[in-house]
Structure formats: C-alpha cells, structure tokens
Amino acid sequence: MAEKYNFKQVMSKPERLAPGHRMCAGCGATIAVRAVLRALHEGDQAVIGNATGCLEVSSFMCPYTSWEDSYIHNTFENAGATLSGVETAYRALKKRGRLPED
Secondary structure, eight states, X not given: OOOOOOHHHHHTSOOSBOTXXXXXXXXXXXXXXXXXXXXXXXXXXXXXXXXXXXXXXXXXXXXXXXXXXXXXXXOGGGHHHHHHHHXXXXXXXXXXXXXXXX
C-alpha cells in the first residue's frame, strides 16, 4: 500500500537550496526547485545540473553558492548531456567497486 503524503513532514525537511540566493521573492523557479529537492530522501546526495539562466546567475556567484548538493553549471542546451555523463561515470565507478553499493 502506498505511503500517505504528509505535508507537514515534507515541509519540515532541511532546505537543500540555502537561503541568501538572489532570486526574486515568489519566483516560480525557486519554488519548483525547492519542491523537487524536498522530494529527495534526506540521505541522498544529488548532482544538480543547471543551464545558463536567471536561476544559475542568482544562485551561484563564484565562490558562493546556494546549493547544498553538488552543482554543475552548463551552457544553455548542454545540461542533459552533462548529467548523462555524470550518471555514466557514477555507474562505472560503482561497477569497479570505487563507490559503495548502497
């Protein structure tokens, strides 16, 4: 049976997009990113891929970042290809025993 959705529990998860970013108050991109990151399990380690745009410019100003997880900035349409490479590298390292099975 599916687990019941508990809004209060989901909203009490730690933020993975740290405050202090320069996004506009109420921006839909920020709201969406925070919701997606809350869907992750607390112990998960994510790799965030982000193409150039206001979300990238406003959340990552070298050397400062609002991202709690690993973050890769890409030019425009290359984010999907980059994350495909990240996934392939992850699987290869796991297969070679250089990363834990879990």
